[in-house]
Amino acid sequence: MILEIQGLTCGYGKLPVLRDVSLSIGAESVALIGPNGAGKTTLINAVTGLVKPWGGSIRFDGRDVTGHATHEIARAGIALVPQERELFPGMTVADNLALGAAYIPRAQGREERLLEQCLRLFPILKERFRQIVGTMSGGQQRMVAIARALMANPKLLILDEPSLGLQPSIVSEVFDRLSELKKDVAILVTEQNVKESLRSVDRGYVLENGAVVLEGAASDLAKDPHVEASYLGL
Amino acid sequence: MANKRNRTAGLVLAAAVLGILVWRPTVLIYGLQAAGLYASIAIPMGLILGIVHIVNLAHGEFMMAASYLTYTICRASGMDPYLALLPVAAVTAAFGFLVYRLTIRRALKAPELNQLILTFGLAILLTQAANLLFTSQTRKLSFEYVSASVDIGDLSFGVYNFVFVAIAVAMVVGLRLFLTRTKAGKAALAVGQNPRGAAIVGIDVDRAYALTFALASAMVGLMGAVFITRSSIFPAVGSPFTMKSFCLIAMAGIGNIPGILASSVLLGVSENFLKAFRGTREWADIVFFVLIISVILGRSIRGKKA
Numbered sequence: 001m002i003l004e005i006q007g008l009t010c011g012y013g014k015l016p017v018l019r020d021v022s023l024s025i026g027a028e029s030v031a032l033i034g035p036n037g038a039g040k041t042t043l044i045n046a047v048t049g050l051v052k053p054w055g056g057s058i059r060f061d062g063r064d065v066t067g068h069a070t071h072e073i074a075r076a077g078i079a080l081v082p083q084e085r086e087l088f089p090g091m092t093v094a095d096n097l098a099l100g101a102a103y104i105p106r107a108q109g110r111e112e113r114l115l116e117q118c119l120r121l122f123p124i125l126k127e128r129f130r131q132i133v134g135t136m137s138g139g140q141q142r143m144v145a146i147a148r149a150l151m152a153n154p155k156l157l158i159l160d161e162p163s164l165g166l167q168p169s170i171v172s173e174v175f176d177r178l179s180e181l182k183k184d185v186a187i188l189v190t191e192q193n194v195k196e197s198l199r200s201v202d203r204g205y206v207l208e209n210g211a212v213v214l215e216g217a218a219s220d221l222a223k224d225p226h227v228e229a230s231y232l233g234l
Numbered sequence: 235m236a237n238k239r240n241r242t243a244g245l246v247l248a249a250a251v252l253g254i255l256v257w258r259p260t261v262l263i264y265g266l267q268a269a270g271l272y273a274s275i276a277i278p279m280g281l282i283l284g285i286v287h288i289v290n291l292a293h294g295e296f297m298m299a300a301s302y303l304t305y306t307i308c309r310a311s312g313m314d315p316y317l318a319l320l321p322v323a324a325v326t327a328a329f330g331f332l333v334y335r336l337t338i339r340r341a342l343k344a345p346e347l348n349q350l351i352l353t354f355g356l357a358i359l360l361t362q363a364a365n366l367l368f369t370s371q372t373r374k375l376s377f378e379y380v381s382a383s384v385d386i387g388d389l390s391f392g393v394y395n396f397v398f399v400a401i402a403v404a405m406v407v408g409l410r411l412f413l414t415r416t417k418a419g420k421a422a423l424a425v426g427q428n429p430r431g432a433a434i435v436g437i438d439v440d441r442a443y444a445l446t447f448a449l450a451s452a453m454v455g456l457m458g459a460v461f462i463t464r465s466s467i468f469p470a471v472g473s474p475f476t477m478k479s480f481c482l483i484a485m486a487g488i489g490n491i492p493g494i495l496a497s498s499v500l501l502g503v504s505e506n507f508l509k510a511f512r513g514t515r516e517w518a519d520i521v522f523f524v525l526i527i528s529v530i531l532g533r534s535i536r537g538k539k540a
Contacts, residue, residue, distance in 0.1 A: 148435065
């Protein structure tokens with residue numbers, strides 16, 4: 001297992017958001033689906049150390065990383081593409097991508113190869129290489145954020161709502177790219193766009209009110225009556 | 235955009251400077267010297283504001299403390315302040331690091347008002363500590379080289395204060411190299427733009443903040459050592475510099491460190507312009523307020539249009 005979460009409880013202030021969540025990811029791609037406010041982003045924030053877990057354990061690559069600082073988790077091999085992208089707006093695409101690799105031991109000495117891979121995946125970034133990121137469109141910034149995460153040569157890539165605010169044609173493009181990636185990297189993706197995400201991942205978890213209510217192979221989940229009724233609008 | 239703004243400001247300044255140069259050369263000379271002093275004190279504060287996003291209201295007091303430290307060392311050993319410069323900078327760097335670790339770090343996520351109260355409290359603490367240790371009597375070290383002067387034709391002026399211009403320029407160039415060429419500097423720059431994004435790419439944000447704070451404290455400590463070569467010191471000597479520094483940074487725009495040079499020149503030259511005439515001499519202190527009000531007013535009017 002690359003990521004193993006057991007009995008995770010977490011929240012903000014006194015308000016609990018996640019209740020006893022267990023989840024595991026091997027060499028595969030996994031979707032985390034659920035409505036707004038179900039706790040998808042909180043789960044990701046707990047894994048990446050952006051919020052401190054209240055209880056339970058998170059193991060990554062055989063090591064306990066529960067409650068570790070975000071930069072330590074990043075250096076261990078988890079790369080995050082946050083919902084809000086969290087890029088460096090005043091810097092160029094080139095600088096943003098370089099920073100993706102600069103502080104990650106796993107990426108040292110491979111920067112050129114990683115950069116080549118990113119530019120092959122997102123050719124538009126090659127054209128915009130010297131552009132200031134803050135002046136780019138939301139969709140392009142999303143691509144920069146994904147590329148920046150890949151520059152870390154991660155073992156696990158986490159994408160929080162990668163299709164948010166993107167036009168549908170770009171959404172399927174992003175998912176096409178993700179299916180290319182999953183050969184090399186384990187992927188955890190949260191999505192409200194359940195149809196697209198279940199098509200391109202191996203397995204899925206359904207999170208509702210801070211608890212896992214369903215899990216299974218993506219093809220089974222797509223046929224599940226509860227998922228069909230709640231998320232696929234059938 | 236900041237570059238374009240700097241260029242226009244530069245052009246306007248150059249034209250004004252040329253006019254004054256022909257008419258009253260000393261206005262320009264003393265104006266530049268004052269600008270060097272203002273800028274070299276404001277730049278470290280601008281560094282903290284640009285990267286840690288904290289207004290350090292104890293900034294001038296850090297310098298005052300460094301001046302007293304230099305005074306004590308030089309009095310005890312007979313050493314020149316320029317020899318004490320590096321040890322003093324090392325002590326203030328350590329002091330800045332401790333202040334960050336023990337206080338600032340705990341207020342990073344607090345509301346801005348709490349941060350202001352915290353650093354304001356530090357300022358009072360430092361001033362009163364100096365009062366207790368050294369009393370409110372002014373202290374001075376005298377050196378002959380301070381009164382060095384130069385005659386060009388029938389014009390005679392002191393040149394020592396140009397040392398501040400050199401320090402200010404060296405600070406801007408040095409910081410630029412640090413922030414764009416070194417690993418720690420690039421990390422600090424990234425943290426300044428987006429701390430959350432920096433943590434995600436594996437940068438230790440807390441370490442970058444501590445380093446920035448220590449570096450800025452070292453710079454202002456160095457200024458404290460140089461400051462005492464030309465001015466007498468007393469416990470409240472730093473506080474006007476806190477305010478002037480903050481306003482110079484606000485005029486330049488937060489994060490625009492070369493812009494601090496330009497705004498300092500504007501302030502220094504206009505102050506000395508008024509000082510050059512008997513009738514307006516007492517008005518020199520008001521320039522500062524006129525400039526800051528008009529810059530902020532201008533910016534908010536432009537902001538409303540955009």
